[in-house]
Amino acid sequence: MLRIAEHFHDSDLGRQRRGNEDSFYVRAPLFVVADGMGGAQAGEVASAIAVQQFEGGLPDGDDPGAALAALIQAANLRIFEQARSESEHAGMGTTTTAAYLAGDAVVIAHVGDSRCYLLRDDDLLRLTRDHSLVGELVARGKLTEEQAESHPQRSVITRALGAYPDVEVDVEAFPVRSGDLFLLCSDGLTSMVHEPQLKLLLADRERSLERIGRDLIAAANDAGGRDNITVILFRIEAVDDRRAVAARADDSAQTAEYDTFAGEAAEPRQAVSKPSATGAAVADPEARRHGTVALQALDPDDGRAAPGGTGDSPPPRRTAQLPAGREREPPRVKRRSRLRSGGALLLFLAVLLPLVIGAWLATRAVYFIGTDPADGRTVTIFRGLPYELPFGLELYERYYDSGVTLAGVPPARRAGFTDHKLRSRDDAEDLVIALEKGEVE
Numbered sequence: 001m002l003r004i005a006e007h008f009h010d011s012d013l014g015r016q017r018r019g020n021e022d023s024f025y026v027r028a029p030l031f032v033v034a035d036g037m038g039g040a041q042a043g044e045v046a047s048a049i050a051v052q053q054f055e056g057g058l059p060d061g062d063d064p065g066a067a068l069a070a071l072i073q074a075a076n077l078r079i080f081e082q083a084r085s086e087s088e089h090a091g092m093g094t095t096t097t098a099a100y101l102a103g104d105a106v107v108i109a110h111v112g113d114s115r116c117y118l119l120r121d122d123d124l125l126r127l128t129r130d131h132s133l134v135g136e137l138v139a140r141g142k143l144t145e146e147q148a149e150s151h152p153q154r155s156v157i158t159r160a161l162g163a164y165p166d167v168e169v170d171v172e173a174f175p176v177r178s179g180d181l182f183l184l185c186s187d188g189l190t191s192m193v194h195e196p197q198l199k200l201l202l203a204d205r206e207r208s209l210e211r212i213g214r215d216l217i218a219a220a221n222d223a224g225g226r227d228n229i230t231v232i233l234f235r236i237e238a239v240d241d242r243r244a245v246a247a248r249a250d251d252s253a254q255t256a257e258y259d260t261f262a263g264e265a266a267e268p269r270q271a272v273s274k275p276s277a278t279g280a281a282v283a284d285p286e287a288r289r290h291g292t293v294a295l296q297a298l299d300p301d302d303g304r305a306a307p308g309g310t311g312d313s314p315p316p317r318r319t320a321q322l323p324a325g326r327e328r329e330p331p332r333v334k335r336r337s338r339l340r341s342g343g344a345l346l347l348f349l350a351v352l353l354p355l356v357i358g359a360w361l362a363t364r365a366v367y368f369i370g371t372d373p374a375d376g377r378t379v380t381i382f383r384g385l386p387y388e389l390p391f392g393l394e395l396y397e398r399y400y401d402s403g404v405t406l407a408g409v410p411p412a413r414r415a416g417f418t419d420h421k422l423r424s425r426d427d428a429e430d431l432v433i434a435l436e437k438g439e440v441e
């Protein structure tokens, strides 16, 4: 059985755009990138609608390729209708490239010119075909890849979400194996960093995915950063034994949350307070080809383009929720204590602090199995107690995300994966590993 070993994702403004029209949705084993286009404050709306469509995950039991295509179709219709009914969104559209690990294959559903690459051993394979003018010309043998990279019409897209009520989605499943490294990206990366350099940056196995991802974004910015740059990386590994689980458990706590990022419009010019962003503006010719009017800010001091580094790009929104079956209580409003603050502090130090520390230590030693709060389906090991204190203080943390959803558990055994029974770590790991290996019957 294969699973996602680690992943990285980020979206960067680039150096010349004032808003970010890219959006992404990341929740292993599902990864989606969307690159919006359209008038001011429309491209990011289109790409955000596209990735929002994936937030409920894939319906269980469906053919994952058909499910991905259906989600993209649904997003297409929503964008099309919104573009038609709201004049400020007229003409908006977006690319969408989604990748989903299903069993021993990664299924890719794709529209537009964002791309998916696979690095296997030392080969870099492009798994998607660009739905762009130059992409079609390359496919027909009329242009070489090198000519396409510098072609003046390379930004003209021939297929996107939002243009018509229906959209044709390319869907393909690629058998994968342990060690495979996938890259999903918007054209802000590939138009700046061409494949030989891309391969060099991806192939250095000594570096973490985070390092590789940051280097890819930096390379695009170093080459000019003409467009928003979104990079998603994920590596596949085989589920083998508990040693691997233990080694990954700490990572899992960090990576299992889902991240979604919706592109953000450039700030209205009068609202921009930074001196570097108030200078003269020139239209980016490439943006015009995408139908956008992106403004390139000039620094009034020296006339150079103001760089838009990571510090300027909006942070991805993070969401973490309770295990399924437990509703988050609204924080209770406590009456103000009548104790003087000094007395309250003494009481806290003498009585409550040891209790808090004791409870915290206790939560480190026990584990329970439940489902991932983000999708309510993925079988997950939590460390701690399945309770939440007022003010949102959780007595548990995510310890290990399995590669199996509840639908993969035989119905007679499901209760054992949802009852939140307290277990030792070994016990919880043994049960979940058996499930991942298909040994729970």
Ligand code: CA
Pocket: 035, 186, 187, 188, 227, 228
């Ligand atoms: Ca783009």
